[in-house]
Amino acid sequence: MRTVELFCGAGGMSRGLIDAGFDVVQAYDAWPVAVENYRRNIGPHVRQADLSDLLSIIPEIARLEPDLICGGPPCQDYSLAGVRQEGARASLTVAFAIIVAAVRPAWFIMENVTQAAKSSAWLEARSILKKAGYGLSESKLNASYYQTAQSRRRLFVCGRLGERDGFLQSAIAGAASARPMTLRDLFGQSVPEGINFPTRMPDRRSVWGAGEPAPTIRCSLDRPIPSTYVPHPNDAALIENGFVFSRPVRNSRGVRSVDEPFPTVTRTSWERPAPKYLGNPHPDDPVPAGTTARLTREQASRIQGFPGDWQWIATAQRDILQMIANAVPAPLAKAIGEVILMRERGETAPAIEGRFLDWLCQTGCRRATARNVKANVGRARRLLGGRTFADVAVEIAALEAVNEFAALSKGTKSDLRQALRLLHQFEEAKRSKSRRPRAVPSQAPEHETEQFAKAA
Ligand SMILES: C[S@@+](CC[C@H](N)C(=O)[O-])C[C@H]1O[C@@H](n2cnc3c(N)ncnc32)[C@H](O)[C@@H]1O
Structure with a gap:
């Protein structure tokens, strides 16, 4: 995936994404010291730029045609360690969203401190990204479960055009290790x-x-x-x-x-x-x-996930510690990158979040039928290569376009469409806190039960 990194710092996030297999084609940061460290350790595809200058930066990034834009906008305005007052730096979170919405890559990753999730800057950025058509997965991750010996908690928002919110949540959670990494x-x-x-x-x-x-x-x-x-x-x-x-x-x-x-x-x-x-x-x-x-x-640098041969260059020790502290741990960025690449290749599909089975049963569905409906959702999602769509009509249209789906029997196709509609109704009901679906069959048609008994 062609990738552009905004607010790249010394390159922690780039290091991890490159390790995962991404092609980082350009990176930007306003701080010359960070740019110099990035150039020394990652590569020459970096330049100093003020990313609040949207009119000059958006056309430049658009010409690069990235598949993914990533970045960790400055977090001092939200960070626990700093004064929590939203100001010019928080507005760079909005600048990140405007750049993504204008360039429209298929994917984006945004990292920030967990407090950013409740900030007005993120609310504004979120609304820009939603209006631009992105489905969002917002996860607060503890780096120590992603091959990093540090219990650093950060907000990661992964977005993909056309998806439903939460589309990557289960896959990111699934990539976590069973126990934290220690020193x-x-x-x-x-x-x-x-x-x-x-x-x-x-x-x-x-x-x-x-x-x-x-x-x-x-x-x-x-x-x-x-x-x-x-x-x-x-x-x-x-x-x-x-x-x-x-x-x-x-x-x-x-x-x-x-x-x-x-x-x-x-x-x-x-x-x-x-x-x-x-x-x-x-x-x-x-x-x-x-x-x-x-x-x-050096130990601090390694705990932050930088490789042992990383060369820090700065006249002030304070600057080096600042760059280390700013970084996304490379192994965490790698883990997220791998999750994205697997989804992009259609190797994973989102898990169904919430009590879908119970909801189906509450509407009068028999347990066995409910299980079949759930299995149908899984099957439809696999046929869709793990994609979900915010609009159920678009999701079904995308399913119709899959050759394997076209080869299925009429009854099976109808079951898969119906399963996707029911899931959308369930999620809608969850969202509006209502437990009542609009239409659920009290009994599955005979062919559906047979089909999914086989699939199970
Ligand atoms: C949290 S750090 C990002 C660290 C990076 N993600 C990493 O993994 O190393 C935020 C960066 O934003 C940069 N920055 C702050 N204001 C900026 C601006 N107006 N334009 C571009 N970069 C800016 C800072 O110099 C800093 O390196």
Whole structure:
């Protein structure tokens, strides 16, 4: 698929999509440092551009005739870490939607922080994309279930022209692994037991264990743990090591076991061990005070899914951490890309969401008949190559155009059409919170039962 990436940053999303088999033909970002890193690590098909300049960018992208446009518009206006006030950066989410609606690729992928789902910018963008004819699948994904050792939660919206909303949801959920990826999975045994991911949020912990995914990587990783940091009860180092550091008063011991009382709490009890203490620890300390480690930049980059040979270039370390923190983890982008390619090739079909069988039975359908109707929907969808259509008349017309469908008996064709109509009615009823369908047969015709007994 010919792909154009907007707001490409250093190239996390491009890296993943290329790994999945996409042909990224052009990428854009306004930040020269990100463009330079993209060029060095991904390729020359990138240029600096202000994507709010719609009049010049839309004709240029239209000429590229992409099959897919992807991008993660800036998220600072929504992000938990930033001030939540929608402004110029949030309007770039709308700019993304306008570019997609104007260029009309068959597919798009948009990534953002989960809070964006409730923003007025996304509501506006959503309405533009719906009016342009896109079916949308909106998923909040935890990257640690997609080959990334980080429990980063992000909103992914996948759109395809003409589809029904939710068309890719089951396939994306199906691509998730059974358990989250841990730091030990990524780094092997060399990883320290407790790793420091400094946070400024009082309800978040800072120390994470090697046997779990890292928290969301942010550009604040190079900050030391603030002196005001209060150990979170779940701090992995505490649990895994069984020891906690308490800034010693006078010459007392700094390291305490969790099986003994905490010493008198003072204003400075929570501070991390200072270099002076680490250089001259108390002789009775049961374990070294510095058993928690700080991440290196390379480790942060790998946790964010960048390959080990990625070359970061910037004069300021802050810029590198910003690019790492901004990125879509490449393995997550790869997983989504693979789901899209499989659907594009007709290798998967959407699962039926909700209690379709129950709904059919509530309308008087026998259970066996309801099962046949459901199987008919699956069969029709497979014949359609996994495609769904917002309009049931268009869906049935598309089915009629499939050669394999044309070869079926008259009765079977009628069953498949009827199954698709019933599913649309069910989804309509779900949407309007009504449980009453407009027309459902109380008994299936004989041929339908036979046909789908065979199919089952
Ligand atoms: C969240 S980051 C995207 C990261 C990227 N998806 C990745 O995987 O590495 C958002 C990017 O938008 C870029 N940006 C901000 N304003 C822009 C604008 N007006 N035009 C183009 N890019 C812009 C920023 O420089 C930043 O690199």
